[in-house]
Amino acid sequence: MFTIDAHLDLSMNALEWNRDLRRPIAEINEREKGLNDKPDRGNGVVSLPELRKGEIGLVVATQIGRYVAPDNSLPGWHSPEQAWAQTQGQLAWYKAMEEDGEMVQITGLEGLEKHLELWKYAKSTPNKPIGYILSLEGADSIVTIKHLERAYRYGLRAIGPAHYGPGRYANGTDATGKMGKDGLELLKEIERLGIILDATHLCDDAFWQALDNFNGQIWASHNNCRALVEHNRQYSDEMIRELIDRGAVIGAALDAWMMVPGWARGESTPKEMNCNLEVMIDHIDHICQIAGNSLHVGMGTDLDGAFGKEQCPYDLETIADLQKVPALLSKRGYAEQDIENMMHGNWLRFLRSAWA
Numbered sequence: 001m002f003t004i005d006a007h008l009d010l011s012m013n014a015l016e017w018n019r020d021l022r023r024p025i026a027e028i029n030e031r032e033k034g035l036n037d038k039p040d041r042g043n044g045v046v047s048l049p050e051l052r053k054g055e056i057g058l059v060v061a062t063q064i065g066r067y068v069a070p071d072n073s074l075p076g077w078h079s080p081e082q083a084w085a086q087t088q089g090q091l092a093w094y095k096a097m098e099e100d101g102e103m104v105q106i107t108g109l110e111g112l113e114k115h116l117e118l119w120k121y122a123k124s125t126p127n128k129p130i131g132y133i134l135s136l137e138g139a140d141s142i143v144t145i146k147h148l149e150r151a152y153r154y155g156l157r158a159i160g161p162a163h164y165g166p167g168r169y170a171n172g173t174d175a176t177g178k179m180g181k182d183g184l185e186l187l188k189e190i191e192r193l194g195i196i197l198d199a200t201h202l203c204d205d206a207f208w209q210a211l212d213n214f215n216g217q218i219w220a221s222h223n224n225c226r227a228l229v230e231h232n233r234q235y236s237d238e239m240i241r242e243l244i245d246r247g248a249v250i251g252a253a254l255d256a257w258m259m260v261p262g263w264a265r266g267e268s269t270p271k272e273m274n275c276n277l278e279v280m281i282d283h284i285d286h287i288c289q290i291a292g293n294s295l296h297v298g299m300g301t302d303l304d305g306a307f308g309k310e311q312c313p314y315d316l317e318t319i320a321d322l323q324k325v326p327a328l329l330s331k332r333g334y335a336e337q338d339i340e341n342m343m344h345g346n347w348l349r350f351l352r353s354a355w356a
Contacts (some may be wrong), residue, residue: 001055001323001325001339001340001343002055002116002119002120002343002344003054003055003056003299003322003323003343003344004057004058004059004060004298004299004343004344004347004348005051005056005058005059005060005251005299005300005303005319006059006060006219006221006222006249006251006298006299006300006320006347006356007059007062007135007200007221007222007251007300007301007302007305008046008059008060008061008062008301008302008304009061009064009137009304009305010046010059010061010094010132010304011060011061011062011063011090011091011093011094012060012062012064012090012304013046013091013224014093014136014306015045015089015090015093017038017044018159019044019047021046021047021048021097022047022048022049022097022100023047023049024049024050025044025046025047025049025050025148025318028044028047029042029043029044030042032044038306039266039306039307039310039311040307040308040309040310040311042308043307043308043309043310044304044308044309045206045303045304045308045309045312045316045317045318045319045336046303046304046318046319047318047324048097048102048103048130049288050182050318050319050320050352051228051319051320052126052127052130053129053279053318054319054320054321054322054323055119055321055323056130056255056320056322057115057116057128057246058106058116058119058129058130058131058135058344058347059114059132060128060132060135060221060300061094061132061133061134061135062090062134062135062136062137062257063087063089063090063091063134063135063136063137063141063156064086064087064090064136064137064138064163064277065077065082065083065084065085065086065090065138065140065141066083066138066140066141066164066167067079067080067082067083067140067141067167067168067340068165070165072165072166074164074165075195076140077140077141080140080141080143080168081143083140083141084141084142084143084147086141087136087141091134091154091221094132094134098129101127101129101297102127102129102164102322103129103130103131103132103272104129104130104131104132105131105132105133105134105155106131106132106133106157107133107134107155107157108355109351109352109356110292111131111264112131112351112352112355115129115131116348119131119196120148120176122283130159132309133157133158133351134154134155134157134158135156135157135159135160135196135198135221136151136156136158136159136160137156137160137163137198137200137201138160138161138162138163138167138172138201138355139159139160139161139162139167139168139169139170139186140163140167140168140169142168142169142186145182145185145186145189145267148186148189148190148193148195149189149193150331152193152195154329156195157195157196158168158195158196158197158198158201158219158221159190159195159196159197159198160197160198160200160201160202160221161183161186161187161197161202161206161210162175162201162202162203162206163201164201168182168208169182169183169186170183170186170202170203171202171203171205171206172201172202172203173201173203173232173233173262174203174232174233175203176203176204176205177203177205177206177210178205178206179206179210180208183206184213184341187210187213187214189236190214190216191214191215191216194216194217194354195216196216196217196218196219196354197210197214197216197217197218197219198218198220198221198224199211199218199219199220199223199243199248200220200221200222200300201233203232204232204236204239207239210218211242211246213334217247217350217353217354218243218246218247218248218301219244219249219250219251219350220235220248220249220250220251221249221251221300222252222253222300222301222302222353223235223250223251223253223261223282223300224252224253224258225237225240225283225286225287226239228261228282228283229258229260229261230258230261230288231258233258233320234258235250237290239290240290241290242288243296243337244290244291244296247350247353248296248350249295249296249297249298249346249347249350250287250296250297250298250300251297251298251299251301252280252283252284252298252299252300252301253300253301253302254280254301254302254303254312254313254316255302255305255307255311255312256268256270256275256307256312256313257309257311258271259279259280259283259313260273260275260279262275263275264309265311269310269314270309270310270312270313270314271314275312275313275314276313276314276315276326277313277315277316277321277324277325278328279313280313280325280328281325281328281329281332281356284329284342285332287337294334294337294338294341294346295341295346295349296344297341297342297346298342298343298344298346298347299322299325299342301322302318303316303319322343325342325343326339326343329342
């Protein structure tokens with residue numbers, strides 16, 4: 001089944017992990033044997049061939065460059081200008097993939113429909129390009145508000161103001177506090193340009209403030225449920241209801257620590273924690289029960305977000321195994337239309353409305 005994944009960090013993996021994502025994932029992992037500079041070396045599950053194998057023809061692909069102040073212990077760049085330069089290198093990689101015929105950037109309705117037609121009628125074509133919608137995870141690299149329009153011109157169509165910790169425009173996961181003047185100005189510019197606001201990673205204070213001050217299109221590219229895993233990274237039922245009321249779609253994430261309670265990073269294993277794809281369905285089902293329908297959930301796996309097989313469902317060998325999800329949804333009683341909604345239909349409905 002054609003599938004849309006609303007959150008993959010492809011360019012980060014290509015540049016910071018030095019992965020040639022055009023290669024088979026087994027080859028990438030073999031080349032990383034003996035390396036230990038990253039937690040998931042040799043355990044990757046995402047490559048462009050695996051996306052094609054799994055019929056994942058459209059993704060929301062990120063740029064990411066965090067600024068960190070001197071007292072911030074998180075990894076990141078020491079100036080916004082350095083963070084901007086990092087995102088421009090990531091953009092150059094996407095453009096290189098386009099030139100090589102591996103990917104195609106989707107920036108509006110015409111391109112979206114053309115890409116869907118290609119994937120619908122060229123099933124026998126082995127190397128169809130992966131469509132990507134460019135998103136910025138964390139706004140620290142937006143040096144000035146004027147830089148956002150520059151980013152829009154090169155194709156940026158979604159932005160999450162925060163990532164982890166304190167940010168220049170908004171506070172994110174594991175931080176607290178509302179946005180200041182710069183953050184509120186950023187929201188106005190996001191709305192003016194018609195960019196999608198990604199509520200993912202906003203701390204609770206910033207989440208509620210953003211929704212009170214933003215009237216444009218909102219989604220949550222990769223988030224799970226606080227009712228099932230208690231952590232500020234997750235959404236409370238109240239937050240989920242608010243997003244549903246705003247017409248948002250929430251992408252189900254496959255990072256194990258977000259899926260099962262009690263995960264200890266670097267210690268727990270998916271098998272011992274019983275973290276499998278059924279757990280993903282638990283989070284999906286929780287959102288559907290709150291909504292009363294299947295119209296507000298999609299895939300947003302984050303499967304290359306600095307982790308791999310060591311921290312994802314044990315019954316997933318590569319991202320192509322998203323094709324197991326429809327059968328699991330069917331086993332839970334979801335009808336064919338519900339399943340199509342969650343695998344691709346909800347994201348498509350959202351995009352067609354946002355770009356109409």
